[in-house]
Amino acid sequence: MSQPLPFDRHKPYNHLPLLPPPDEKVITIEILKALNTANKALAELKGLAKKLPNQSMLVNTIAIREAKASTAIENIFTTDDKLYKALAGNEIGMEPTTKEVLRYRQALWEGFKTVKNKKTVSVEMMIKLYREIKQLKDGIRPPQTETVIMKRGTAPLKANIVYTPPRGQKLIEQKLKNLVEFINNDEKYNYDPLLKMAIAHYQFEAIHPFRDGNGRTGRILNVLLMVQKELLDFPILYLSSSIINSKEDYYANLNKVTSQRNWNHWVLYMLNATEETALYTIKKINEIDRLFDRTLVLVRKKHPSMKKEVIEKIFEQPYISPRALINKETKSVNTAKKYLQQLEKLKIVVPEKVGKEIIYLNVDLFNLLAEF
Template sequence: MAAIKGVKKLPVSVNSRQAAELFMKLANISSEIGRLDEKFRRSILKSDLINTLALKESVQSTRIEGTQVTFTDMIEHSHKSEQKSEHIEVLNYQRALTVGQERILNGYPLTTRLILELHTTLMDGPARGTNIASGEFRKVPNWIGPTKRFEDAAYIPVPANEIEEYMNNWELFANKHPYGEKLETSHLPQEAFILDEDTHPLLKVAILHAQFESIHPFLDGNGRLGRILIALFMMQSKQISSPIFFVSEELEKQRSRYYHLLNETRGDNPNWFNWLNFFLDASKRMADKLNILLDNAEGLALNGLKKCDTHNQKQIYLLTFRYPNITANQVSEQFRIAPLTARRILNSLNELGLIFKDPAQKRNIEYFNYDLLDLLDH
């Protein structure tokens, strides 16, 4: 089968029946995400849990690309002085997500400039692809397929000399034109239902993700960066107040379908409905899962706090929701207390059964919040 070539510019369209089906699903999912955000804003965990959820997302997103690292690996290796390249890849993803979150909270929109900055962070150090044009759009052709041979390509992205033009179109769709001008729609079929820059943010983020992957502006890191942009656009569009809505876990479960449906949005006769329908379903499953996870994590934290006798115990116990594998040095630095004091409080939490330390360890002791890790593994 011949490779699909290129992608049409944004906006996109579906037929009227498909639009009705999408919008019926959308109302339910949007309210579920709103409920999740409201619940998160009232949670005692907030930023502590964000860090752990971001690490889990980083693992799931890099696994889509074929790495074998697991969430448990990352937790167990979090204090190792030397990290494997796959671990660095996950940590870079988490760092890029954090940088993006800070930029969005400070009012920076998703622009080409921010995307280049995030790519530089993503490709830092001895991780996969880091020797290949970090923070720069590709200047050579690229292709996507089951092998590295051009003959086996399933999709050939837009030529390198058209990337800036396509990314400018992407940016205008994401942020709208500063003077209210609408994007060109003459490339869309007549009688079609147009999903333009004013469409619902959840459909819009699905379109932006697929289009970014189709432009494929970098030689490496496109998939990972494209999934970071999902969480950041959900923040920018005020669907969520923190980067807690991640769909990589659901996409990773159906990796082959994910790639197939992305490919359907390309070429001269794109099918956007199947991809958008799939993305909404994945978003619904993820919103349901996150709502349950937050309820369970909140319940776990509240029950644990009841067992704590002192304010310091409570503070340090909550910190283990940010760092499920924690050391006395970490606690010492975080709260500016003596390492000996930190160790004593961690030991008291261990005696209360709230965290676990291996009694065989005598130096560089690590304390695990296994109750939280158990919740995150389901």
């Protein structure tokens, strides 16, 4: 096998190697041990989620935490309070950063539906994710866009360029075609799914196919790949919180693959992040589940006629409006208001006026999620 061409951070990395990498680079004793523990944690998470009476409650709650963390990695910040108020249906004075987080969440759901339906990852799906995140009709980065990756926190000086991705639309499309074949063809590329996820994430970020939003698109692809490979039934594991707590390591290990073809550190980083996130998510699910059970016991004691679905609804996200409770059982806004006022008297929710509307906050759930 010929030696790879030397890497020059100032020139387009058009000779980015196609997948797969050499087996000896990604199949080591250290990596195999890390795969074992990460897969065990992921299997425990999947099993725990199946036991929940309403998985949508969990999915909605955790998905918004990922959206917030992933956009924060790109230095796009919003507060929990603003975010949950927006989710409750109140768009008065919604800030652009909050809209960015909500667009990420929407892209995640669109991608999830596509993967569940088609069972594959495609270039077209990647483009749809990017368009939803950025709210553009754009596509693959054109050749006149001289994209470079700068060292974070520095002025735009040439000396601070850390990476120049491949350039040329046909070349980018070729590398993306290779990437999706690697992801989808498990017969030809028979790798452990988590190993495949780690390799694919590096390759997507190295190709850097879009003008912007590549990091967020790539992080959505991580969890979609786990769903596609049936490691999870729903997108309930998100690596963004772990990444944001170790951003320097994340970018350093990405760079080591590019500059040194050092896959070992990168793969171990991603596997450790997966295990850590799975175990922490298990802990938070158990906390949310216990809170839900205590709340349900209290409500059934004081208001036995109140439907369980009402309690499930106030656990989908911390803020809720009366309109959000309306369904086949709760058919009017007045009935919904009555339920929420009963929950207010039990100190389960507290009202807050936003514009002309009263919305209600599940305080204990809000506090649990604030630590997520």
